[in-house]
Amino acid sequence: MSTPLVSVIVATYGRPRFLAEALQSVLAQTEPDFECIVVDDASPEPIVTPDDPRIRLLRHDRNRGPSAARNTGLAAARGAYVVFLDDDDVLTEDRLAIGLEGVSRAPIALCLTRYLHADVFSPRILDGDQSVTLLEDFAPNIGQGMVPRSLAVPFDERLRTGEDTEWWLRMSCAGTFVTVPRYGYLVRYHHAPRGVDEGERLRNRMALLEMHADYFAERPRAAAVQWHRVAHQAILAREFPLARRALLRSLRAWPRPGPVRTLPRAFGPTHRVLAPLNRLRGRRLMQTS
Numbered sequence: 360m361s362t363p364l365v366s367v368i369v370a371t372y373g374r375p376r377f378l379a380e381a382l383q384s385v386l387a388q389t390e391p392d393f394e395c396i397v398v399d400d401a402s403p404e405p406i407v408t409p410d411d412p413r414i415r416l417l418r419h420d421r422n423r424g425p426s427a428a429r430n431t432g433l434a435a436a437r438g439a440y441v442v443f444l445d446d447d448d449v450l451t452e453d454r455l456a457i458g459l460e461g462v463s464r465a466p467i468a469l470c471l472t473r474y475l476h477a478d479v480f481s482p483r484i485l486d487g488d489q490s491v492t493l494l495e496d497f498a499p500n501i502g503q504g505m506v507p508r509s510l511a512v513p514f515d516e517r518l519r520t521g522e523d524t525e526w527w528l529r530m531s532c533a534g535t536f537v538t539v540p541r542y543g544y545l546v547r548y549h550h551a552p553r554g555v556d557e558g559e560r561l562r563n564r565m566a567l568l569e570m571h572a573d574y575f576a577e578r579p580r581a582a583a584v585q586w587h588r589v590a591h592q593a594i595l596a597r598e599f600p601l602a603r604r605a606l607l608r609s610l611r612a613w614p615r616p617g618p619v620r621t622l623p624r625a626f627g628p629t630h631r632v633l634a635p636l637n638r639l640r641g642r643r644l645m646q647t648s
Contacts (some may be wrong), residue, residue, distance in 0.1 A: 363413070364392040365455050366438030366508065370428035371446035372400040375407070377547065382409055384449035390456045396435050398428040426514035426522040433511060441508050443501045447547045449475060450502075454543035458505030466510055466534035469503045470543030477548065485536045493531040494581035498524045502544040510534055515570070519555055521563045528571060557596040564589050583613035590621055599627040 367385050371378050378397075385395045386409060399406050399418040408414050417431055429443060440462060444450060451457075454470065461468020469485055483496060501523040512529050514522050568575055568585055575582035586609035593602035602625035609618045 363394040363438045365390070365394075365440045365442060365458070365505070366432075366436035367393055367395045367442050367444055367450075367455075368429055368432030368436060369395065369397045369444045369446055370400060370425050370432065371397060371402065371406060372422065372428075373402045373404075374446050375402075375404070377447040377549075378406060381444055381446050381449055382414065384452070384454075385444065386411060386413075387452045388450065388455045389453050390459060393455060394436075394438060396432045398431045400424070400428040424516065424519040424522075426516040426518055430513050430516065433508070433513060436508055438508060440505050441511050442505050445502060447549065448502055449545045449547070451543050451545065453541070455505075457539045457541050457543040461537050461539045462505055462507070465537035466507055467530060467536045468505045469499055469536060469538045470505075471538070471540060472500050472503050472544040472546055473542055475545040475547045484538045484540065486538055487535055489531045489536050491578055492580075494524070494528060494578070495584055497584075498527040500544060500546060501526070502546075504530075506530065506534075517570075518563050518566065520560045521567050525567050525570070528567075528574065557592060561589065561592040561596045561598065561601075564592050579612040583609045583615075583618075586612065587618050587621065590618065590625060594621075594624050597627070599625055 369378070369381060369385075382395065382397070385393070393413060395411075395414045397406070397408055397414060397416045399416065401419045401422040405418065406416070408416050415435070417435060419428065419431065433441065440458065442455065442458060457470045458468050461470070465486075471482075483499070485493070485499065510530075510533055512526065512533065514526050518525055564585065568582070568589070575585065586605045590602045590605035590609065593599070593605060603622070606618045606622055606625055
């Protein structure tokens with residue numbers, strides 16, 4: 360059996376219509392030397408994949424979450440390089456070619472990403488050593504990367520959300536980055552159920568900070584960004600006192616306007632009444648930090 364150049368790993372659960380489009384985008388690649396490993400994380404109805412010898416279908420007998428599904432794909436992969444594709448997103452036809460161009464220059468190669476049906480895109484360019492600065496902004500989409508299979512760390516199966524950020528945290532310490540400034544990954548914006556509630560998303564975001572406490576202690580700006588994200592998640596979960604505490608931790612670690620603008624929402628349903636006062640408090644925080 361020949362060894363493919365790239366393994367495309369697709370974790371899926373219960374979205375057959377989106378998955379069909381995702382797999383068609385894989386089969387349309389200009390670089391033909393690939394395998395596509397589809398991991399069905401115990402969908403309610405077994406999925407069907409296109410009849411193509413480059414596609415392999417694996418199935419979990421119970422739902423184990425996206426980390427476990429991707430790990431199953433990694434364990435089965437035979438390619439020299441790996442790429443991840445979420446089942447509701449699609450690749451541009453030159454996605455693999457872009458990645459291969461990038462890994463000729465650095466071990467972790469990124470493409471650009473944008474929304475599938477909107478002119479909203481990711482402008483962040485990451486080159487060189489990102490071990491300190493990667494999480495000072497949003498982490499890359501998991502589908503933006505191509506990495507050598509030998510370098511790809513497993514996903515932490517304790518996390519059912521935020522697992523991509525945690526994976527990028529560890530990958531940022533494993534090698535240097537290069538960004539090829541061409542769009543290769545298209546994100547689908549939709550309102551389909553995401554599988555976990557806001558409370559679990561909040562707990563997983565806080566778990567990330569606990570699991571890597573030493574990393575964040577040495578990188579206060581990265582910690583500030585994560586505490587700001589904790590605050591947003593706490594607001595969605597209606598845990599407003601926690602949201603306020605998280606915003607204060609974020610501001611102490613890195614004073615900047617973003618958490619100040621979020622502060623009124625952290626007072627819950629009364630935030631419209633309290634907004635002028637909160638803005639004044641925010642200005643004072645910025646002046647005294």
